[in-house]
Amino acid sequence: MIRVSIVGASGYSGVYLMQALLSRPDVSISVITSNSNAGKKLSDFFPLFAKTNHKNPLLSEIKFSLFDADLIGGSSDAVFFCLPHNESSKLIPAVLKKNKDVKIIDIGADFRFDDVSAYEQHYGKHSAPELNGGFIYGLSDVFYDKIKNSQLIANPGCYPTGALLPVLPLVFKECVDFSFPVIINSLSGISGAGRGLKLQNLFCEIENSAKAYNVWTHRHLPEIKEKIKKAGKLTPDVIFTPHVIPVSRGILTTVYLKLNKDSTMENIAGIYESFYSGSPFVSILNNIEDCNIKNVVYTNNCHIAFEIREENAAGSAGLMVKIVSAIDNLGKGASLQAIQNMNLMFGLEPDFGIPQYSPYP
Numbered sequence: 614m615i616r617v618s619i620v621g622a623s624g625y626s627g628v629y630l631m632q633a634l635l636s637r638p639d640v641s642i643s644v645i646t647s648n649s650n651a652g653k654k655l656s657d658f659f660p661l662f663a664k665t666n667h668k669n670p671l672l673s674e675i676k677f678s679l680f681d682a683d684l685i686g687g688s689s690d691a692v693f694f695c696l697p698h699n700e701s702s703k704l705i706p707a708v709l710k711k712n713k714d715v716k717i718i719d720i721g722a723d724f725r726f727d728d729v730s731a732y733e734q735h736y737g738k739h740s741a742p743e744l745n746g747g748f749i750y751g752l753s754d755v756f757y758d759k760i761k762n763s764q765l766i767a768n769p770g771c772y773p774t775g776a777l778l779p780v781l782p783l784v785f786k787e788c789v790d791f792s793f794p795v796i797i798n799s800l801s802g803i804s805g806a807g808r809g810l811k812l813q814n815l816f817c818e819i820e821n822s823a824k825a826y827n828v829w830t831h832r833h834l835p836e837i838k839e840k841i842k843k844a845g846k847l848t849p850d851v852i853f854t855p856h857v858i859p860v861s862r863g864i865l866t867t868v869y870l871k872l873n874k875d876s877t878m879e880n881i882a883g884i885y886e887s888f889y890s891g892s893p894f895v896s897i898l899n900n901i902e903d904c905n906i907k908n909v910v911y912t913n914n915c916h917i918a919f920e921i922r923e924e925n926a927a928g929s930a931g932l933m934v935k936i937v938s939a940i941d942n943l944g945k946g947a948s949l950q951a952i953q954n955m956n957l958m959f960g961l962e963p964d965f966g967i968p969q970y971s972p973y974p
Contacts, residue, residue, distance in 0.1 A: 615959060616643045618685045620704065621695035623647040623677065625804050626720050628659060629948040630693055637966045643688040647677040680704055686711025691718065691955055698722040698832075702740040709744075716958050717765045718951050724748035724767035725836055727843065735832050750840065753953040753963060754892040754915070755781055760957045768954065771946025772799050772833040772855060775866040777840055778895060779917045779936040782888040783870065784845040788881065790931060793871035794850040795841065801855060802862040802906075804943055823858045831855050863906030864942045872932040878921050881934065885917065893964040894945070894953070904937040911970045913949035915940045 617634065619627050622645035634640050645655065655675050656663040678684070685692055686708045692715055694701035702723040708715060726732040727750075729742045739745065749759045751766040752774065760766060769777070776797050783789050803819055813819070834853045841849045872881070882897065889895040894913050898904050901918040909916055919936040940946055949967055956965050 615640045615955070616688055616690045617641065617955075618644040618646075618689040618692045619695060620646045620680060620685070620692060620701070622655075623650050623658065624695050625943055626947040626951075627693070627695040629943050630695065630951065631655075631662070633948060633952055633968055634966075636968065639966070642675065644681075644685050645675060645677055646680045646685075648679060650677045651679045653677050682707035683711050686715055689715055691716040691958070693951055693955075694719045694721060696721050698736045699738075699740060702744070705744065706741050714764070716955070718751070718768060718954055718958075719748070719766065720768045720947055720951055722770065722832065722836075724765070725750060725769060725773075726839060728839065731835055731839060735835055751950065751954045752777060752781075752840075753950055753957065754778065754889060754895050757891075757957055757963065760954055761960070763958065766951075766954045766958065768947065768951050770833045770836055771864055771940070771942040772801070772831070772853075772866075773836045773840065774946050774950065775799060775864045775915070775938050775940045775942075776837050776853070776868060778915050778940075779866070779868055779919070779938045780841060780870070781844050782884050783872075783881070783934075784841055785888070786884050787845070788872055788876050788884065789845065790871040790873050791845070791847050791849050793931070794852050796869040797837070797851065797853045797866060799853070799855050799864055799866040800858045801864045801942055802860040803857060804862045819857060819859050821859060823856060825854055825856045828854050860906070862941055862943050863910045864940050864946060865904075865906050866938045866940075868936040868938070870934050870936070872921065872934055874932065876921070876932055876934075881919065881921065885919075893962075901935070901937050904939050906939050906941070909939045909945070910941045911944060911968070912941060913945050913953060913964075913967050914969075915945050 617640055621627050698721055701719045701721045729739050729745050732739055748765045748767040749763040751768045838851045885897045895915045898916055898918040901920050904916045904918040916939045919934050921934045953963050956963050
């Protein structure tokens with residue numbers, strides 16, 4: 614039995630973690646924390662948990678508690694941190710002090726960067742820089758070998774997950790001509806903004822509308838750039854534009870790349886098929902129009918499709934590829950990828966116990 618605690622359990626990613634773990638006969642939930650809801654019964658705050666879990670009937674009676682490192686460290690084999698940036702790094706050292714062997718999966722941003730100074734440039738001063746080097750970037754379908762042997766995992770951001778899964782295989786195989794910028798446009802459901810009350814996220818503000826935001830300053834841009842640079846050993850010029858669309862969840866990402874002259878439709882398809890041949894969650898579709906969020910929400914799946922055309926790129930003729938990916942921002946972009954990472958860390962199959970549900974139609 615894997616004993617799990619969830620720190621920050623009242624947010625969207627924490628709630629979805631609990632929902633997804635309900636059916637796991639090998640998992641028990643030990644502690645759930647929420648500073649703003651401490652003392653409240655889970656099923657009172659979220660009635661969806663009322664008498665829903667026959668394998669763990671006490672879950673409907675469990676209460677949110679304040680963070681207690683001794684309690685969490687002493688009763689957990691794995692701890693998920695679902696907190697805003699610069700919060701988990703304040704708490705993780707205390708949990709590790711209590712239990713040096715506990716496995717940590719941080720869904721927040723605190724340990725995603727190899728370079729602490731890059732984190733501090735965009736998020737503020739880091740609270741535990743001494744731990745940063747011990748964290749593995751948890752893009753499960755790419756870095757699974759490293760994740761299997763790690764105790765500390767930094768779950769990627771939702772936008773980076775949707776962008777990096779289609780881009781990294783081509784970067785690793787040196788197919789990308791970086792004389793042309795990597796252009797990434799992403800459309801996200803409103804749940805990506807979290808559960809906090811914000812005027813711009815109210816129904817009357819977002820319904821029947823769509824907008825770009827933080828077009829030069831979004832904090833996921835440096836994360837994307839760092840991982841592409843590490844894979845290709847070159848500093849890429851990345852233009853990233855995030856958008857909010859009036860749906861609850863899902864991210865549709867379109868990437869524009871210039872390819873090296875030797876690339877063809879066939880060898881790009883072969884690269885993707887080979888790279889993700891062992892992944893139960895990444896699918897390469899034949900038709901780019903079939904790549905849509907309707908087919909992936911409530912799952913840990915990523916759908917990828919692409920088209921290549923010869924264009925006049927950056928002033929010179931070349932092969933351009935448009936790649937579209939679709940993920941669920943709360944699934945593949947957060948909670949379900951976190952569970953996939955947990956599976957790998959405990960020697961389980963990556964898809965063990967991960968729900969496969971789609972609301973189609």
